[in-house]
Amino acid sequence: MKTVEKVVNTRKRAGEESPGKIYSDKLKVRARREWRGVKDTFYDYTRWLYLLSVLGKFIMVPRNIKGFFRYRWMMSYLFVPHGMDKFTVGLRDEALRIAHTSFNFVIADVTQAIANCFRGDRRVGNDKAYSDKCVITDENSMVTFMMGFDKEKVHTILREVPTMFASNIFHQFNVMHYLDVAQLNGIPGDVCPMPEAEAGISIEDDFCVLGCCAVQNNTTCDGSLMGNGIIAKRLERQYGIPTFQLATPLRHKEPDVLEYAADQIKQAIEFVEKHTGEKWDWDRYFAAAKRVNFATKCRIAQLEINSTPYPQFFGAAFSLYNDTNYMGNSGRDPEFIKIDKKLLALAEQGYKAKRMYAKEYRHRAIVWGVQPQYVIDMLYWMVQCWGVMPLADMLSIINTDMIADEDTPANREQAYRDMAMLNMEMIMRNHTHGGYKVLLDDLWELCEKMNADLVMMWEHMSCKALTGMHGMFEEQARERGIHIMWVSHDLCDPRVFTRNAIRDQVNNYMRTVMREEPLDPSLEHIPDDEAY
């Protein structure tokens, strides 16, 4: 089997040695916050104050208070600081600053998204003029088709992000109610709980209702298609919001699908123009395309640092930031450029200083499959408890090609193909669909590039896209001498797999197959199944 050189941390960790003591079996939150030494604790404290100021500013707007009491999912946002604590477990120095810089920005972005939803919502803010310039899009949809519109005049509302996806990060039980609603209405329980919860939210009438039109995307799975149907039906028939179906080819590596996909993008843009009355602007598009390319360059640079013995930007914050920047932003907001630069500077600084975030790194892992790591602090736990360093995850391994960013007649035609390519290869589609080339070959190539000896394979119980490949993964990992550790879960339904049931699969693998003892035994079993 392939082995990698163990990297040992010669520096003493600032503050407390183990974060194991911060967990409590009596509470649904941490017993206390981690002591990280004076400098890092003070930094973490100032970021906590910043988060409170973001939340405080939000709740001071009367319509936001109204929205808070109208929508059940808003309850999750009481626990934003708790969610942030999950993504900083055991972190010090640059990694702590990277996690805060990236995730604080995501939180501020989501807070703004909620404020926008409430402003236009017919039941809360009811700002009709604003709502008439809003376009609702899917949670799992690339917003490339909005890159050429003035974002001050046409507002892209990723309605499902604050309602379901982000709210679940802060409170692991919050979507169970919506899953029950969906299943009580006859939706089968064996589909992915993410789109099923979204369907439940729609059935329960717990989505904000706004916008002059909506664009839906055939996302990645049976659950998503089913959910979109239910949501579109309510949008169109009850609320009179016309909904465009952006049909995106799934076999995105086949060259003959590109023209069809580009035509779909054209149609989506025409649909938005028709309903908002605003015109597509090529200058604006190519400015956004430059920013997309910059984000891609930064992501590649971050992955290069992670391919060395001293990775810096890792864990759930890495994929969440990429998710927001690549999919939710798509070059439209220049603010991301500043954050990209700051994150890269921090990562380079940490790499030069050879910073490590555990006593030792024993294994270098690629995290593959449909991942639930947003809801739990799994990847940080793996580093601290077992010295398994997650170098990259499937959702962050997205487009690495540069798109056309100069305004020429030829590039205007190319732009539709670029937008189509980005849309086809978006986060949840680029590896789960497109055949074994993107799911298997890409993985082994990545293991080679990042010098990984282990694949942590998330096995999502309700995801049919990957289940059929189980045997092929086993066979090909064996041929290459790469350890493959299967970890089952059911995404955002903690009733199927609790946090400890998930972590125990890693514990068992590390003890029985790897024959290793934990770096930090106090973390092997954490009493946080009932925690938010």
Place this chain on the structure above:
Amino acid sequence: MKKLVKIPLILLGILLGFFVVTFTVYIFNLDMKMMTFIEPLLEKWYNSREHDQYL
């Protein structure tokens, strides 16, 4: 003159007081512990609401 000395001292005292209170809340996670008491009440409120279910 006395006033000029007093103002920075008062400001320092306010800042120090703010730091002591907020840092205590931060380090003992009192903010999140308080939310665990509020959450069940909110849940009751949301459960009591009528919903227009539509499929």
